[in-house]
């Protein structure tokens with residue numbers, strides 16, 4: 492069986508996912524949800540999507556009566572994920588949602604609960620969880636190659652352009668760089684160390700308060716402590732280009748990824764030498780693997796479900812809080 496997917500939000504990333512799905516073996520684009528009729532027409536022509544599988548934001552609850560759509564992939568601005576997921580779940584369709592899952596952990600948990608109640612799966616677009624070089628490092632770590640893990644460094648950033656975009660609008664983005672790009676270091680710290688953190692400290696700096704308004708973070712440094720004794724030191728920013736590096740060190744050796752989370756190819760090395768597993772378009776692998784998770788209950792090496800995403804949101808909520816209060820916050824994930 493093939494997973495038949497409707498994409499909601501035909502913007503930059505939605506377009507990338509649609510293109511990547513052309514190469515999928517187990518996932519196929521069969522529907523669209525958009526508020527822009529001209530985009531729907533373009534996508535219909537390009538991907539051969541029939542009229543009856545096209546919806547707008549007023550009509551998409553009717554997707555429940557459409558047997559040609561198994562799942563909806565939500566690729567809209569962050570603030571819209573929560574309501575859309577609740578409506579998709581109520582329509583009895585599986586939900587795939589882009590990161591960040593929601594604006595905060597409370598909203599995210601509501602999405603998890605709604606999908607559980609509707610008996611549909613909720614998966615989050617954590618494409619790095621399927622990337623071969625990343626998985627190779629996780630395998631080496633699990634085999635003890637690095638010894639006891641003691642340190643992780645995650646650097647995630649790019650220099651954001653147009654000040655009018657939704658990413659710099661607190662209402663639509665829910666925050667700033669941390670919600671958008673810093674989340675890669677939050678999530679990466681957990682899958683690289685292989686544990687969930689138990690405390691967090693964080694510091695915020697802003698060089699351009701006109702561009703980065705109230706509640707929109709430009710640069711945040713944060714530190715996480717893990718139960719096994721490892722610490723993570725991370726940087727999230729909208730003010731530096733080509734900042735994309737993970738570094739893991741244990742008692743015996745290291746692993747490094749740079750770029751670590753970009754669209755690839757991902758490049759890495761360890762104390763044993765270079766990592767050179769071949770690049771496959773991340774979104775192609777992700778959608779094929781997600782088809783296996785949804786249709787066959789396949790278990791991924793690193794979870795991509797709603798609960799996994801709520802953990803990241805709990806850490807993000809805590810980072811924002813501790814930037815204001817200072818001090819150290821205990822985490823319970």
Ligand code: NAD
Nearest residue numbers: 500501502503504505566567568569589590591616657671
């Ligand atoms: P985008 O601005 O390119 O596209 C957003 C789409 O949502 C547009 O088509 C827009 O028309 C539509 N939209 C619907 N309602 C809207 C509203 N009220 N206001 C503004 N736009 C509205 O953004 P994008 O880069 O495609 O990001 C979309 C989501 O995908 C975000 O949650 C982002 O974090 C995520 N994303 C993930 C990755 C990844 O690698 N996993 C990469 C980029 C973006």
